[in-house]
Amino acid sequence: MTTTRRDFLTAAVTAAGAAVAPDLSHAHQHDHEHQAVPSDPTLRVKALESLLVEKGLVDRAALDAVVDAYERKIGPRNGARVVARAWVDPAYKQRLLTNTTAAIAELGYSGPEGEQMLVVENTPKVHNLVVCTLCSCYPWPVLGLPPVWYKSAPYRSRAVIDPRGLLREFGLQLPDDVELRVWDSTADLRYLVLPERPPGSEGLSEEALAEWVSRDSMVGTAKVVKPTGGVPG
Numbered sequence: 001m002t003t004t005r006r007d008f009l010t011a012a013v014t015a016a017g018a019a020v021a022p023d024l025s026h027a028h029q030h031d032h033e034h035q036a037v038p039s040d041p042t043l044r045v046k047a048l049e050s051l052l053v054e055k056g057l058v059d060r061a062a063l064d065a066v067v068d069a070y071e072r073k074i075g076p077r078n079g080a081r082v083v084a085r086a087w088v089d090p091a092y093k094q095r096l097l098t099n100t101t102a103a104i105a106e107l108g109y110s111g112p113e114g115e116q117m118l119v120v121e122n123t124p125k126v127h128n129l130v131v132c133t134l135c136s137c138y139p140w141p142v143l144g145l146p147p148v149w150y151k152s153a154p155y156r157s158r159a160v161i162d163p164r165g166l167l168r169e170f171g172l173q174l175p176d177d178v179e180l181r182v183w184d185s186t187a188d189l190r191y192l193v194l195p196e197r198p199p200g201s202e203g204l205s206e207e208a209l210a211e212w213v214s215r216d217s218m219v220g221t222a223k224v225v226k227p228t229g230g231v232p233g
Contacts, residue, residue: 075144
């Protein structure tokens with residue numbers, strides 16, 4: 001998570017609750033009222049992790065590295081390959097937009113948390129943003145584990161009430177004439193953004209294009225840009 005996102009989460013945690021509460025439905029209010037208390041499985045995992053670290057059996061930094069790998073590297077690489085294939089193969093792109101789950105399965109990606117997926121395409125005049133307002137529904141087969149900020153209350157609330165302001169916090173300023181569509185993932189249907197192919201990528205192979213695609217661009221909090229080194233976030 002970049003410094004910008006850490007600052008965003010820190011600043012928004014306090015402000016978002018007061019700003020959002022009057023506008024949310026009863027179901028969402030109920031969810032937000034209780035989400036500050038970790039679930040029983042979460043408490044158990046944290047307790048076990050703390051015990052293992054205390055006994056010297058597990059290195060916390062190593063655990064963080066493994067989680068980071070699944071959040072940023074291993075999982076999102078699947079989605080990046082899907083995007084790259086759509087960029088170079090018009091027939092595949094059409095199948096992806098009309099029957100997303102089947103088209104993704106063509107590349108070998110399927111399973112729990114991805115039984116039903118839908119791709120939404122970014123264009124010069126339309127930008128898509130994905131959120132799960134009730135919990136943290138996320139297309140695991142193509143994006144891996146959801147990042148912490150995706151599950152946070154500030155992100156989940158502001159994506160609905162102030163999506164443009166939220167994107168500015170991520171460093172993405174959309175022109176006023178670009179329509180912003182927000183998609184609410186559920187346990188029954190999870191969304192994946194097909195980002196625009198960026199200028200300067202002409203002539204690149206499918207494999208090379210996949211290296212340009214970041215996790216955040218497939219959620220909608222960023223656009224695809226030329227990598228400057230390392231793995232895109």
